[in-house]
Amino acid sequence: MESPHTEALSLRGITKVFPGVLANDDVNLSARRGEILAILGENGAGKSTLVKILYGMYQPDSGTVSVNGRAVGIRSPKDALALGIGMIHQHFTLVPVHTVWENVVLGLDPSSGRPAGGKGAALELEKLGRRYGLEVDPFAVVADLSVGMQQKTEILKALYRSVSILVLDEPTAVLTPGEADNLFAFLREFRAAGNTVLFITHKLGEVMEIADRIEVLRGGRNAGSFLQGEVSERELAARMVGGDIPSVGETLVRPAGRDVLEVRDLWVRGGRGHHAVRGVSFTVRAGEILGIAGVSGNGQEELADCVCGLARQERGEIRLDGRILPREDPGAVFRAGVGYIPADRHREGLVLDMTVEENLVLKNLSAYSRKGFLREGAMRKNAERLIGEYGIRPPLPGSRTASLSGGNQQKVVAAREIEAGRKCIVAVQPTRGLDLGAAAHVHRMLAAARNEGRAVLLVSTELSEVVSLSDTVAVMSGGEIAGIFPRESADLRTIGLLMAGRKGEPS
Amino acid sequence: MTAEKHGGNSLSESLTDPDGILSSLFFSSLSVFLGLASAGVLMLFLGHSPAAVYRDLFSFAFRDVYNIADIFAKAAPLILTGLAFAFAFRAGLFNIGAQGQFYLGAVTSAACALSFPFLPSWLLLPLCAAASMAAGGLWGGMTGYFKARFNANEFLVSMMSTYVAVAIMDFLVRSPLREAKGEYPQTDVLAEASWIPSFLSGTRFHWGFFLALAAAGAAWVLLWKTTLGFRMRAVGKNRSAARFAGIREKNVFVSVFLVSGAFAGLAGFLEVNGVQHMVVQGFNPLLGAEGIGIAVLGGAHPLGVVLSALLFGALKVGGLLVTQTSSVPSSIIAILEGFVMLYVILSFYLRHRLRRACARRRAAAGGEAP
Numbered sequence: 063m064e065s066p067h068t069e070a071l072s073l074r075g076i077t078k079v080f081p082g083v084l085a086n087d088d089v090n091l092s093a094r095r096g097e098i099l100a101i102l103g104e105n106g107a108g109k110s111t112l113v114k115i116l117y118g119m120y121q122p123d124s125g126t127v128s129v130n131g132r133a134v135g136i137r138s139p140k141d142a143l144a145l146g147i148g149m150i151h152q153h154f155t156l157v158p159v160h161t162v163w164e165n166v167v168l169g170l171d172p173s174s175g176r177p178a179g180g181k182g183a184a185l186e187l188e189k190l191g192r193r194y195g196l197e198v199d200p201f202a203v204v205a206d207l208s209v210g211m212q213q214k215t216e217i218l219k220a221l222y223r224s225v226s227i228l229v230l231d232e233p234t235a236v237l238t239p240g241e242a243d244n245l246f247a248f249l250r251e252f253r254a255a256g257n258t259v260l261f262i263t264h265k266l267g268e269v270m271e272i273a274d275r276i277e278v279l280r281g282g283r284n285a286g287s288f289l290q291g292e293v294s295e296r297e298l299a300a301r302m303v304g305g306d307i308p309s310v311g312e313t314l315v316r317p318a319g320r321d322v323l324e325v326r327d328l329w330v331r332g333g334r335g336h337h338a339v340r341g342v343s344f345t346v347r348a349g350e351i352l353g354i355a356g357v358s359g360n361g362q363e364e365l366a367d368c369v370c371g372l373a374r375q376e377r378g379e380i381r382l383d384g385r386i387l388p389r390e391d392p393g394a395v396f397r398a399g400v401g402y403i404p405a406d407r408h409r410e411g412l413v414l415d416m417t418v419e420e421n422l423v424l425k426n427l428s429a430y431s432r433k434g435f436l437r438e439g440a441m442r443k444n445a446e447r448l449i450g451e452y453g454i455r456p457p458l459p460g461s462r463t464a465s466l467s468g469g470n471q472q473k474v475v476a477a478r479e480i481e482a483g484r485k486c487i488v489a490v491q492p493t494r495g496l497d498l499g500a501a502a503h504v505h506r507m508l509a510a511a512r513n514e515g516r517a518v519l520l521v522s523t524e525l526s527e528v529v530s531l532s533d534t535v536a537v538m539s540g541g542e543i544a545g546i547f548p549r550e551s552a553d554l555r556t557i558g559l560l561m562a563g564r565k566g567e568p569s
Numbered sequence: 570m571t572a573e574k575h576g577g578n579s580l581s582e583s584l585t586d587p588d589g590i591l592s593s594l595f596f597s598s599l600s601v602f603l604g605l606a607s608a609g610v611l612m613l614f615l616g617h618s619p620a621a622v623y624r625d626l627f628s629f630a631f632r633d634v635y636n637i638a639d640i641f642a643k644a645a646p647l648i649l650t651g652l653a654f655a656f657a658f659r660a661g662l663f664n665i666g667a668q669g670q671f672y673l674g675a676v677t678s679a680a681c682a683l684s685f686p687f688l689p690s691w692l693l694l695p696l697c698a699a700a701s702m703a704a705g706g707l708w709g710g711m712t713g714y715f716k717a718r719f720n721a722n723e724f725l726v727s728m729m730s731t732y733v734a735v736a737i738m739d740f741l742v743r744s745p746l747r748e749a750k751g752e753y754p755q756t757d758v759l760a761e762a763s764w765i766p767s768f769l770s771g772t773r774f775h776w777g778f779f780l781a782l783a784a785a786g787a788a789w790v791l792l793w794k795t796t797l798g799f800r801m802r803a804v805g806k807n808r809s810a811a812r813f814a815g816i817r818e819k820n821v822f823v824s825v826f827l828v829s830g831a832f833a834g835l836a837g838f839l840e841v842n843g844v845q846h847m848v849v850q851g852f853n854p855l856l857g858a859e860g861i862g863i864a865v866l867g868g869a870h871p872l873g874v875v876l877s878a879l880l881f882g883a884l885k886v887g888g889l890l891v892t893q894t895s896s897v898p899s900s901i902i903a904i905l906e907g908f909v910m911l912y913v914i915l916s917f918y919l920r921h922r923l924r925r926a927c928a929r930r931r932a933a934a935g936g937e938a939p
Binding site for chain 1: 794795796797799800802803806807809810811812813814815816
């Protein structure tokens with residue numbers, strides 16, 4: 063244990079429970095002055111919850127936070143800033159139409175002694191920028207800046223408030239390699255001045271490059287604390303994904319079917335203009351489940367969206383049964399025989415205020431209309447059949463979809479999409495938020511579709527889901543396919559390394 | 570929203586279901602009651618007994634056949650402007666421009682009647698009706714087109730388009746359509762062949778009321794029996810899911826505003842050919858705004874719109890007579906209507922809370938996150 067005078071920050075026994083989820087379970091963490099501490103973990107490891115507690119956005123159910131050896135209660139980001147804790151969110155919190163200096167002084171505590179006027183602030187910002195290599199034109203409008211410059215603005219905003227503990231949540235996710243190098247140079251500079259950095263990431267390469275100490279989280283718990291140099295990447299990857307290999311289930315040996323879904327050199331831009339998918343190629347055959355593992359935000363959802371006609375395809379081609387799939391036309395892709403179970407069923411898959419029978423024909427309306435009128439009899443029959451086949455409860459076609467449980471809502475989406483995906487089914491996070499029984503049911507439905515000879519593309523951040531369900535496992539990282547293995551030869555440690563951004567053949 | 574959709578639920582569930590028809594009825598009635606009570610408090614301040622005023626109001630409204638018939642005459646255009654708002658609202662869109670669509674429908678209908686006074690009634694009336702719907706529909710459709718094409722805010726565009734429509738009407742009744750005498754900014758009296766026949770002779774209750782009812786029926790069929798209605802409701806309730814399902818929302822925007830504007834335009838035909846028999850500059854200036862209130866009070870359901878319009882019609886008829894025969898200021902009726910609107914909107918918040926509480930209770934019972 064560090065002696066109190068060098069310990070900048072310590073979290074003791076932090077527990078945070080959300081309804082049905084134990085996000086943090088007795089987590090301990092400490093960081094010294096002049097140290098970069100990396101917090102490493104998969105999705106759902108509890109990293110974000112932990113830093114949100116630190117920044118006053120959540121209150122822990124139990125446990126204590128100490129800053130500079132003193133126990134503190136952080137009730138809001140304002141409290142955190144007053145204690146010298148600054149945070150750089152993954153999604154920036156800038157006002158795009160305002161200039162850099164306006165963003166920096168927005169919400170500034172008048173007692174901070176920092177100038178809040180344009181001229182004074184600009185001078186001060188230029189000084190800070192020169193000192194830390196964060197030069198940004200204070201009078202530039204944020205919307206005109208590149209992502210890297212916007213991040214510099216965010217950091218300047220924190221430095222302007224004289225923070226001594228800087229928390230960065232996946233800061234390199236949106237940066238180009240050059241911008242990332244600049245960021246690391248700044249972090250070293252900042253550390254050299256006696257400050258503390260908490261660096262949240264799932265990328266092993268960054269951890270090895272920048273961190274002094276590494277704290278691994280898994281499933282909301284501490285899963286190991288290491289000093290730089292005393293741990294290998296393989297060890298970290300293993301700690302991150304856990305050692306327990308999920309049960310594989312019965313292996314279905316079947317002759318390789320024809321190629322159904324072929325993706326060649328696909329490039330797709332993400333929401334912030336960066337290339338989220340970078341030259342991805344793969345093939346899914348009839349009667350095969352291809353599972354794509356990876357930490358979220360590595361291009362998987364953009365890939366699935368693009369296949370299903372929802373995202374622009376910048377380059378490359380997608381074929382279904384040898385024919386080019388229609389682009390940017392979700393209705394046409396659906397009619398071509400591709401079902402899509404989207405990640406966010408509430409936002410994308412269902413109209414919750416409509417009835418179950420209406421949602422079951424949502425995508426295939428033309429088949430249920432005659433001269434512009436709905437064929438209600440056919441809709442009812444379709445609903446009754448699917449409700450029976452997929453075990454949707456309550457078995458009432460006319461009930462409002464919002465009144466169903468989460469599992470049954472997902473069954474409605476799955477029933478519609480599996481029914482329509484005559485050739486291919488794309489499922490993204492199909493069991494997110496479901497209890498075990500409902501998840502197993504969805505898994506059985508996907509496996510049944512595979513056994514009928516359809517091609518299934520499964521995207522999930524739950525490694526165990528991918529490995530237990532897929533015939534072939536692919537890992538996506540940084541918008542690229544980092545590796546593809548038949549399930550029999552898939553090794554969790556290798557997959558963990560690939561997920562964490564390590565390329566090539568691990569020894 | 571309709572009863573049939575809750576057919577599977579037990580009665581107790583439909584009573585407590587915040588989206589059920591019974592709950593809609595309950596909250597609307599409660600709002601009306603609270604509105605009456607609040608306006609009553611104001612009457613007390615003015616030195617009038619609310620009980621006496623309300624007694625007079627309702628006894629006046631239902632005093633004789635003429636007054637009762639007048640309720641229907643007043644309600645007819647309100648049903649249509651109410652439908653105009655309610656229909657667009659079902660698609661998650663705001664048509665604030667019913668007033669302008671109504672005006673353009675009115676002048677177009679009058680222009681039709683003035684241009685073809687020689688036509689027989691059976692030809693002229695449908696012609697005027699169709700012309701008014703086309704004018705209102707196209708004017709409204711313009712808003713939908715701007716939204717689809719330029720992603721313009723339909724709330725603002727439709728609201729602003731009313732000012733343009735008012736200016737167009739002003740121009741028309743001052744120059745091309747101005748009365749032969751050239752005295753006032755109004756048209757000549759229309760040929761009698763273009764008058765909507767009276768339902769009860771000696772009253773203002775004309776067959777146009779049944780046209781409004783038919784429009785409400787048509788709105789119901791459109792919303793719940795056609796694919797357009799299905800797409801509209803999907804877009805209205807969850808735009809991204811509709812997009813993901815391949816529904817082209819731009820087509821929906823234009824279609825919705827075409828239909829919505831046609832409803833408001835038809836109100837112009839009813840008022841011009843059924844009641845005024847001419848167009849006077851700036852007549853019925855609140856029809857559009859009252860339509861919004863009626864749609865909200867009626868839960869944006871065609872049946873609710875009809876009932877609310879009748880209630881507002883009764884308040885208008887009774888209120889007018891009360892304020893004419895006593896010292897109660899005439900603005901008290903507008904204030905009363907305003908209070909009712911206010912409580913209806915507040916009840917949305919209450920129902921939202923209720924819905925959340927229901928969801929929590931269900932989550933607790935089911936043990937699964939919704």
